[in-house]
Amino acid sequence: MIVLNSNSAVPLYLQIYEQIKKSIVSGQLSEGSKLYSTRSLATSLNVSRNTVESAYLQLCSEGYIKSKAGSGFIVEKLDSMLIAKLKREPSINIEEYKTKLPDVNYDNNYKYNFKYGDLSASDFPLSLWKRISNKCLASIDAEMMTSYTSNKGEEGLRIEILDYLNKSRGVSCNPEQIIITSGFEQCLSLLCQMFRNTSSKIAVEDPGYRGVKEILYNHGFDVVPISLEKDGINLKELESCSAKVVYVTPSHQFPTGSVMPIQKRLQLLDWARRVNGIIIEDDYDSEFRYNSRPIPSIQGVDSKDYVVYIGTFSKSLSPSLRLNYMILPQSLLERYDKLFSTYQTSVPIVEQKIIQQFMHLGHWESHLRKISLKNKRRHDILIHSINEFMGDNIIIHGKNAGLHVLLEVNNGLSEEELIEKAKEYGVLVYPVSIFWLQKDKYTNNMVFIGFGRMTESEITEGIQLLSKAWFSKNKRIKLLNK
Numbered sequence: 001m002i003v004l005n006s007n008s009a010v011p012l013y014l015q016i017y018e019q020i021k022k023s024i025v026s027g028q029l030s031e032g033s034k035l036y037s038t039r040s041l042a043t044s045l046n047v048s049r050n051t052v053e054s055a056y057l058q059l060c061s062e063g064y065i066k067s068k069a070g071s072g073f074i075v076e077k078l079d080s081m082l083i084a085k086l087k088r089e090p091s092i093n094i095e096e097y098k099t100k101l102p103d104v105n106y107d108n109n110y111k112y113n114f115k116y117g118d119l120s121a122s123d124f125p126l127s128l129w130k131r132i133s134n135k136c137l138a139s140i141d142a143e144m145m146t147s148y149t150s151n152k153g154e155e156g157l158r159i160e161i162l163d164y165l166n167k168s169r170g171v172s173c174n175p176e177q178i179i180i181t182s183g184f185e186q187c188l189s190l191l192c193q194m195f196r197n198t199s200s201k202i203a204v205e206d207p208g209y210r211g212v213k214e215i216l217y218n219h220g221f222d223v224v225p226i227s228l229e230k231d232g233i234n235l236k237e238l239e240s241c242s243a244k245v246v247y248v249t250p251s252h253q254f255p256t257g258s259v260m261p262i263q264k265r266l267q268l269l270d271w272a273r274r275v276n277g278i279i280i281e282d283d284y285d286s287e288f289r290y291n292s293r294p295i296p297s298i299q300g301v302d303s304k305d306y307v308v309y310i311g312t313f314s315k316s317l318s319p320s321l322r323l324n325y326m327i328l329p330q331s332l333l334e335r336y337d338k339l340f341s342t343y344q345t346s347v348p349i350v351e352q353k354i355i356q357q358f359m360h361l362g363h364w365e366s367h368l369r370k371i372s373l374k375n376k377r378r379h380d381i382l383i384h385s386i387n388e389f390m391g392d393n394i395i396i397h398g399k400n401a402g403l404h405v406l407l408e409v410n411n412g413l414s415e416e417e418l419i420e421k422a423k424e425y426g427v428l429v430y431p432v433s434i435f436w437l438q439k440d441k442y443t444n445n446m447v448f449i450g451f452g453r454m455t456e457s458e459i460t461e462g463i464q465l466l467s468k469a470w471f472s473k474n475k476r477i478k479l480l481n482k
Contacts, residue, residue: 004045012047016055024064024075035065035073112427112462116404116450117319123371124318128363129354136353144349151343153180153325154352160359161311161325169286170300171309173327179336182346183322184282185215187310191280191326192219194335201243205233207435207442209254209282212247225437228253232260235267244277250298251286255406255435255448257398265298272306278332279307285315285402287368290376292400305329313355315403315452316368323347323355375403378451378459385463393471403452406432408445411470415444418470422447425469427462 002019004012023029035041038056042049056073059065065073152158158178165171181187192215195202202216206225216223226237226246233248248268250260260268272279281298299309309327328336345352358364383399386407395408407429409418415431422429430448433439451459 002041002045004047013051013054013058016041016045016047016052017058020055020059021062021064024059024078029075031075031077033075034071035075037072110423110426110428112458112465113453114427114429114449114451114462115453116430116448118450118453119315119318120374120453120455123374125363125367129358132357132361132363133350133354136350136357140350140353149345149349149352151340151345152176152178153345153347154349154356156360157352157356158325160356160364164359164364165297165309165311165327169283169294170296171327172300177327177330177333179326179328180345180347180352181324181326184284184310184312184314184324185211186346187324187326188212188215188280189219190336190340191308192216192221193339194332195221195245195278199244201241201245203238203241203243203246204437205248205253206437207255207432208247209249210435213437223437227438227441228256228258230258231264232258233264233268235264235271238268238271244275245280246271246277247280247282248298249282249284251283251294252288252398252402254282254284255398255404255432257402257405259295259401262295262301265295265301269298269302269304269306273304277306278329280310281307282310284310284312286311287316288372288375288402290379290400299327302329305331308332316371317364321351321355323351375452378454378456381456382449382451382459382463385460389464389467390471397446404448404450406446407449408443409447409470410445413445413470415446418445418447421469422466425465427465427469429466 002016004015006012008015010018020029020035029035035056036044038049038052042052045052056065056067060067060073063076064078066076068074155175157180158175161178162171162173162175179187179190181190196219199221201222201224203224203226204212204216206227208225213223224241224243226241227234232250232253233246238246246268248260250265250268252259268279271277279298279302283297286294286297297309299307307329310324311326312324313321314324358367379399382405383396386394386396393410395410397406397408399405413421415433419429419431430450432446432448433442433444436442454462
């Protein structure tokens with residue numbers, strides 16, 4: 001018996017379809033059973049004949065019934081045992097599922113969260129962004145919205161990026177070499193596909209950004225860990241391995257924060273020349289230099305086409321934009337065009353237009369000046385607070401650049417113990433061990449401190465609490481009044 005609910009949001013024909021299908025799957029309607037004619041069922045249910053016909057046609061298209069001349073609609077043969085095996089458990093009610101989701105971000109249980117990656121909400125130019133977004137939406141016509149874009153990204157945006165990089169990072173290229181992507185992961189994934197038939201090994205800094213290692217592993221590459229010196233990657237180790245591609249973060253090594261000097265950059269380029277290799281230069285937070293001028297990018301001093309340059313808007317504008325770019329050397333551009341000629345840019349055209357206008361109108365450079373000053377204040381307060389409250393008990397790695405530092409804590413506690421002690425005082429700090437491939441080389445007494453999302457007072461108070469958590473036996477700390 002079919003029962004219809006006229007108040008339901010589910011169309012009547014779907015209600016008929018679902019109930020007949022259920023009867024067939026359960027075996028209630030067996031093979032060869034004849035269904036009511038569309039006219040008689042429509043009369044019985046007091047619905048239009050078109051409604052019943054729509055339900056029957058859907059059942060026919062899925063193979064549950066067939067139309068037989070002179071006999072109407074007949075139930076098809078189904079393997080009941082196979083149906084039983086394939087039958088899904090009933091889906092959870094979505095409202096019930098929502099009630100099961102945690103309504104608390106556990107990070108927010110801690111007032112002092114030295115998390116890396118997130119930026120301060122107050123630093124994002126929201127009102128300005130909305131105005132530019134509205135203007136861009138008003139200027140885009142229907143033809144543009146219904147067309148595919150270049151597989152490299154909007155030319156206007158690529159020209160703006162080129163202009164900025166040429167002035168700020170010494171980058172030298174033409175707009176055709178710039179590829180707009182939806183995040184760093186896509187940049188590296190595209191490169192992996194380009195290197196697939198030319199190299200089986202890729203060298204990486206160790207410690208280094210673990211996302212790189214995961215992407216390389218997922219694409220089937222052998223990852224060769226190369227240890228670090230105080231000024232960046234160990235060139236002797238790189239020389240001795242057979243890899244011809246190396247990934248580096250020379251402007252602010254992740255996570256140690258070391259800066260590769262110009263001499264070592266030139267030596268790295270010489271290595272690429274001798275082995276006919278490729279350097280992947282990730283310049284992810286080069287905008288933030290606090291007590292010295294930025295060193296030119298490796299790409300900017302490369303005259304022989306050995307460098308792939310990767311940049312991002314994530315660390316200086318917003319990680320949620322998922323907008324990166326890479327600059328390919330001419331030697332790889334032909335390979336990119338051959339492999340990805342039918343690909344489309346994964347970044348929506350509206351978002352590209354907004355960024356383009358944001359840069360073209362001068363807001364990008366203004367924004368960088370503003371947040372560089374703010375982050376310098378955060379950085380300087382962080383370093384001052386660490387020196388004041390922890391003194392010689394701490395070694396700071398990676399200061400004067402970027403949005404994080406590493407703290408090497410000399411109190412006999414392991415990394416895990418340092419993190420747990422901090423939690424007892426309401427402070428979140430993060431592990432460094434996750435960035436190491438050769439974990440036996442890690443001293444296991446460091447923590448990762450990000451400061452991009454914190455206020456100046458939170459930084460000072462958080463460091464005071466860390467000092468109390470880690471050194472309360474050796475030193476009395478007078479806590480700030482809350």
